[in-house]
Amino acid sequence: MTTKYHQISFSDIFSDCQNKLIDDSPSFFSMLSEHMDLNEFIPPEFQSAFYLSIGRTRIYPLHGFLSAFILQKIFSIPTDSLLLLFLNLCKELRDFCGFSKVPDASLMSRFKHNFESYIELMFQRMVDYTEPICQLIDSSLAQMLTFDTSGIELYVSENNPKTLNALIKKLKAFYKDKPDVDPYKMAYGLMPSQAAICPDAKQMYINGHFCYADKFAIRTNGLDIVRHISFIDDADFKVAHPDLVVEKKTDSPDEDKSIGDSTSLKPVLSDFFALHPHFQPNTFLGDSAFDTIDTYGFLKNEFHFSRALIPYNTRNESSLDKVGYNLYGYPSCPKDPSLDMKYLGHCHEKGRADRDKWGCPKVHMVKGQWVCDCTEPCSAAKKGRTTYTYENMDFRIFPGIQRDTDEWKSLYKIRTIVERAINHFKINMCVAGRRTRNHITTKADVFLAGIASQLTVIVAYRMNCPQYIRSLKPLAA
Numbered sequence: 001m002t003t004k005y006h007q008i009s010f011s012d013i014f015s016d017c018q019n020k021l022i023d024d025s026p027s028f029f030s031m032l033s034e035h036m037d038l039n040e041f042i043p044p045e046f047q048s049a050f051y052l053s054i055g056r057t058r059i060y061p062l063h064g065f066l067s068a069f070i071l072q073k074i075f076s077i078p079t080d081s082l083l084l085l086f087l088n089l090c091k092e093l094r095d096f097c098g099f100s101k102v103p104d105a106s107l108m109s110r111f112k113h114n115f116e117s118y119i120e121l122m123f124q125r126m127v128d129y130t131e132p133i134c135q136l137i138d139s140s141l142a143q144m145l146t147f148d149t150s151g152i153e154l155y156v157s158e159n160n161p162k163t164l165n166a167l168i169k170k171l172k173a174f175y176k177d178k179p180d181v182d183p184y185k186m187a188y189g190l191m192p193s194q195a196a197i198c199p200d201a202k203q204m205y206i207n208g209h210f211c212y213a214d215k216f217a218i219r220t221n222g223l224d225i226v227r228h229i230s231f232i233d234d235a236d237f238k239v240a241h242p243d244l245v246v247e248k249k250t251d252s253p254d255e256d257k258s259i260g261d262s263t264s265l266k267p268v269l270s271d272f273f274a275l276h277p278h279f280q281p282n283t284f285l286g287d288s289a290f291d292t293i294d295t296y297g298f299l300k301n302e303f304h305f306s307r308a309l310i311p312y313n314t315r316n317e318s319s320l321d322k323v324g325y326n327l328y329g330y331p332s333c334p335k336d337p338s339l340d341m342k343y344l345g346h347c348h349e350k351g352r353a354d355r356d357k358w359g360c361p362k363v364h365m366v367k368g369q370w371v372c373d374c375t376e377p378c379s380a381a382k383k384g385r386t387t388y389t390y391e392n393m394d395f396r397i398f399p400g401i402q403r404d405t406d407e408w409k410s411l412y413k414i415r416t417i418v419e420r421a422i423n424h425f426k427i428n429m430c431v432a433g434r435r436t437r438n439h440i441t442t443k444a445d446v447f448l449a450g451i452a453s454q455l456t457v458i459v460a461y462r463m464n465c466p467q468y469i470r471s472l473k474p475l476a477a
Helices: 010-023 025-035 044-054 062-074 080-089 091-097 105-114 116-137 161-174 183-190 235-240 253-275 293-301 393-397 406-428 439-462
Strands: 144-153 202-206 209-221 226-230 283-285 307-309 342-347 355-359 363-366 369-372 386-390
Touching (some): 044 116, 062 105, 080 091, 105 116, 116 226, 116 439, 144 439, 183 209, 209 406, 209 439, 226 439, 293 307, 293 393, 307 406, 406 439
Parallel strands (some): 144 283, 283 307
Antiparallel strands (some): 202 209, 209 226, 342 355, 363 369
């Protein structure tokens, strides 16, 4: 029997949220009140800044704004206007937030814009609080870290699909007789790199489509609990990391994303361990974009990971026969493992890791010409086969766990949880799809989602219900 689907309307969303917030509200709010006191997690700096800004008249408490926004994330309320509607309709909700009077829309918006830095600080402090909880639930999973980047689409004219579709349509018509030309990649190259009205909205290729988005990086542990959030195109982030290489835009959106992920990993990790120096994760999980010698180096030597589960990137692998290695780690001839390759010196090139160069053992110079004595040469190059060794090559080949074993495959499956965490933020917590073109407000929304995720862990743990550490919504069903 064919299942019939229908598009969810605004009235459906309203009815669903109304049932949760009004019909079952007393029991749910009493449960939250019993196991959660938001005031114990608000930094003193946040308290001082907030009440200094509003003066003596304190109609609206700080914890009221935070409680309202956190419940908005928990219950997937898509807009601030709908949140205000529920506040006006539901007395239990107002009482829980401590509102004797409901704030207006402009005040709610200004709160996020004016106090974004303190919201971020609160999230960081709560990560410290939830780390021991994660260790108690499952220490092995808590010591794993995953990493990925994504973007929040902003409400700018460049995100109007008509703009890009019109350009693609013209390119398809112009290159209709040239099947090798990819009009989508060409359109990517012709569109501006950032939105005119909001420079923080950078051109990206996410979820199968082009868009202009505010890019952020997210780290989770093996329990799918967010540990760190960074907006890597943020001006403050770039000032803090002047050594961050800003790569030129290529013709491939996928390549740009890989470059962006790999180059941002080190500064994000530096910030993470600076904020949480007592954290001791031992396993890094990442996709093939991180398969670089530099990445293995700083994962092992600077951040002291004992395991790095990163698949080989096919772009880094040669189609030629694989070079072997002797007991001393020197490369050997692919055709004859008993022959060590010749050392050709140390290479130091800008933008690349230092490396040692090795050449074919059967190549020599005869009357000014390179000659290979091999009857079955493994390379067509005049100088024969060459290869390189790196300082951190051992960790790439032996990353603390045997590659392609059942254990490797089982652990690597955990990596996808970071993608689920991003999806949870965007869809379930309604961070995506908001009509905002403001970078600061976008940051505040993401960090509020991060705070909601930490509170979920705390409440679930205090209730002795670890199965709810990712979402409290089933408790209100």
